[in-house]
Amino acid sequence: MVENKPDIVSVIGSEITLTKKGSRYYALCPYHSEKTPSFIVNSDKQTFHCFGCLAHGDSIHFIQKLHNLSFPEALSYLGIEQKKLSPRKYREVQKQKEIKSIKKELGEIYREWEKDFYTELCELCREFDLLKLAIKTEADLDRYAWLYLLQTDWKFWLEILRGENDKLKYGLYRKIGNNFEGHTLGDNEWK
Numbered sequence: 401m402v403e404n405k406p407d408i409v410s411v412i413g414s415e416i417t418l419t420k421k422g423s424r425y426y427a428l429c430p431y432h433s434e435k436t437p438s439f440i441v442n443s444d445k446q447t448f449h450c451f452g453c454l455a456h457g458d459s460i461h462f463i464q465k466l467h468n469l470s471f472p473e474a475l476s477y478l479g480i481e482q483k484k485l486s487p488r489k490y491r492e493v494q495k496q497k498e499i500k501s502i503k504k505e506l507g508e509i510y511r512e513w514e515k516d517f518y519t520e521l522c523e524l525c526r527e528f529d530l531l532k533l534a535i536k537t538e539a540d541l542d543r544y545a546w547l548y549l550l551q552t553d554w555k556f557w558l559e560i561l562r563g564e565n566d567k568l569k570y571g572l573y574r575k576i577g578n579n580f581e582g583h584t585l586g587d588n589e590w591k
C-alpha cells in the first residue's frame with residue numbers, strides 16, 4: 401500500500417486531456433484507439449476504468465502502463481520515492497512524452513481544421529442548393545457550370561469527413577489543409 405499517492409485526476413490530467421462531467425472525468429483511452437471516450441476517471445475512488453479495453457487501476461498503474469515502467473519506476477516518476485529513474489529509462493520516458501505531446505498537438509490542429517472545414521462545406525452546399533433554385537435559364541446553367549463541378553468535390557469531401565476512414569481524412573487534410581479558398585454567396589464570384 402502506497403501512502404501519499406498523488407491525486408489521480410491531476411496525474412492523468414497532466415498526461416491526457418480530461419473532460420469533466422459531474423463527478424467523473426472522461427477521456428479518449430490512451431491504451432487503445434477510439435473516437436468516443438470510454439475512459440473514465442473516478443476521483444472519489446481514485447481509479448480509472450476503460451470500457452473499451454478494460455484497462456483499470458489507480459494513478460500508479462496508469463503511469464506504469466502508459467510509460468511502460470516497473471512499479472518502483474512509476475513511484476519515482478510520480479515523485480513518491482526519491483530513487484531516481486535510470487538515465488536510460490529517464491530518456492525513454494522523456495522521448496515518449498515528447499512524441500505524445502507532438503501527437504496531441506497535431507491531433508488538435510487536425511480536429512480544429514476538420515470542424516471548420518466541415519462547417520464550411522455544409523454551408524457551401526446549403527448556399528449552392530439555394531442558388532440552384534434561382535437558376536431558370538440555360539444561360540444561367542452555363543454560367544454556374546463550374547459551381548456544379550466544385551459541388552461534386554464538396555460532397556465527396558463531406559462524405560470523407562462523415563466517414564470512419566482516418567486515412568482518407570488525413571489524405572484530405574494533406575491535400576487541402578489550409579489552402580482551401582472558401583466561397584460565400586455574398587462573394588462576387590457567385591454572381
Ligand SMILES: [Zn+2]
Binds near residue numbers: 429430432452454455
Ligand atoms: Zn481503453
